[in-house]
Amino acid sequence: MNWQIEFKETARKDLEKLNPVVRSRIGEKIKFFLAQPNPLSYAAKLTDKRSGQYRWRVGNYRILFDAGNKKISVLAVDHRREVYRK
Numbered sequence: 001m002n003w004q005i006e007f008k009e010t011a012r013k014d015l016e017k018l019n020p021v022v023r024s025r026i027g028e029k030i031k032f033f034l035a036q037p038n039p040l041s042y043a044a045k046l047t048d049k050r051s052g053q054y055r056w057r058v059g060n061y062r063i064l065f066d067a068g069n070k071k072i073s074v075l076a077v078d079h080r081r082e083v084y085r086k
Helices: 009-017 020-035
Strands: 004-007 054-058 061-068 071-079
Touching: 004 009, 009 071, 020 054, 020 061, 020 071
Parallel strands: 004 071
Antiparallel strands: 054 061, 061 071
């Protein structure tokens, strides 16, 4: 069974603000993570659950998301110094 992914409105807006090269790199990395048998094995569990349950690292950018029942909900995508301040 494959994992499903959904982008919350805040994550969509975050992606629209990014440089097209960075946006493409993040998209390719998300495809890579989702192609794996367990994408959560590449994720770090967050201690402060207000930002989300997990994060993926793509260079200096972070993808914050919640996961459950083979579904990933992307909450935010931003530079590492900004993403946790939201």
